[in-house]
Amino acid sequence: MVNPMPDNQSHPDMSAGAGQAELPIKVQARDVCVSYSGKQALNHVSIDVPDRSVTAFIGPSGCGKSTFLRCLNRMNDTIEGAKVVGSLKIDGLEVNDKSVDPVVLRANVGMVFQKPNPFPKSIYDNVAYGPRIHGLALSKDELDAIVEDSLKKAGLWDEVADRLNHPGTGLSGGQQQRLVIARAIAVNPEVILMDEPCSALDPIATAKIEELIDELRENYCIIIVTHSMQQAARVSQQTAFFHMGNLVEYGTTEEIFTNPRDPRTQDYITGRFG
């Protein structure tokens, strides 16, 4: 892919600017480049993502937003031919350092996908799975407490408390997505990545997930990839616009949606862009 921008223009402001200064930086990327079998997918992305807030990544398909998301929990490791360079730190620790165990990293950096993907197990076991393999509970009571707490945080407890042994796959799409979020929360992550978490859901289920995201941001650093401009505007405090592998513009969500500085951002969010 040809980089349409000269190097000196490929570094927009790394911090989202006013209003976010008081929040500590959770994720820090510097000059992150990703290629798949030699094909460049991400060019020198540098960004500071604050903790305890929601950051939306927007941009057309193939712009690199999901690629960048996948770097954060090293999911690109699983893709043959993928090469990630540059510095990517969570809480100051280099994600790609050899000493980092990807399994531990992925517990710390939870991921929610476009399509709900509960395990073919009971509701209880879906949530208990992570704490079990990571040894987070010493007794059945402790595990029960983690499951209940996680389901409550995901806003699903009241709907499933009386049928925890039913299969997770039997829930509605919106409930499954909240189950998956409960599953991610159960292993005490610090960062939650969401890749178009509502694109398969109806508006009511979407509203419930968005309400949940708003509640979760008190305790987590949330990064959401979305194709819905309205969703980005509704749920996030910062928005980053990616285009052709470049981070074009990053700012407070209000600023991005009322007064974007880059004409590419402007054209994309107003629907003037192919």
Added chain:
Amino acid sequence: MALSKTAHIVTAYGEELDQLNDELARMGGLVETQLTAAINAIVRRDAGVAGEVRQREKQVNAMHVDIEKRVLRLFALRQPLATDLRMTISALKISTDLERVGDLAKNIAYRAKDLSAYPALGLMDRVERLGAIVIQQLHEVLDALSSLDVEPAIRVWRADDEVDERYNALVREMLISMGEDSSLVEPGVHILFVAKNLERIGDHATNIAEALHFMVTAAPLEADTPPAS
């Protein structure tokens, strides 16, 4: 004229924004004509203009309602963002100001009818001058709106002080004249209302300048706003 050089992917959306702009420009033109006619009526002591101005005011009101509907529809169906959002919200604000200007112009035309019953007053040249400045202010800001040019808008905004000064001077002199000659009290009250209406129209011109400035730059127009380069 559009704020973005690129066309919308959804043609109908782009057309709706263009139509909103066109309607706003037409409304501006009509209101300007309205104000010019009303001030001419005062200056020429023409009692016959009032009816005509009232007819046009109904048209202005209908356009205001139409623009409100268009804006509501755009928000509900298109959810405009960035320049489109600023344009849509500014169009609503500007049309509200224009509607008020139309209303004030109608009031002025009515005063012309009342004033024609009295002998010509000595201070009419001051009223004429104030009227000319206010028409110029409105004309310049509407021109700036059609070209989306913030520089003349900032000039208009700053020039409102002159309108206020002339208005205050006129009121002072009118009060002195009325004090000296009680036969001037009745026509003088009409003149004071005309002057007040003109001063208010000047304020609406500055409101339009502010809305235009926000539309183009996303920043409020404030006392320390530098002249556009």
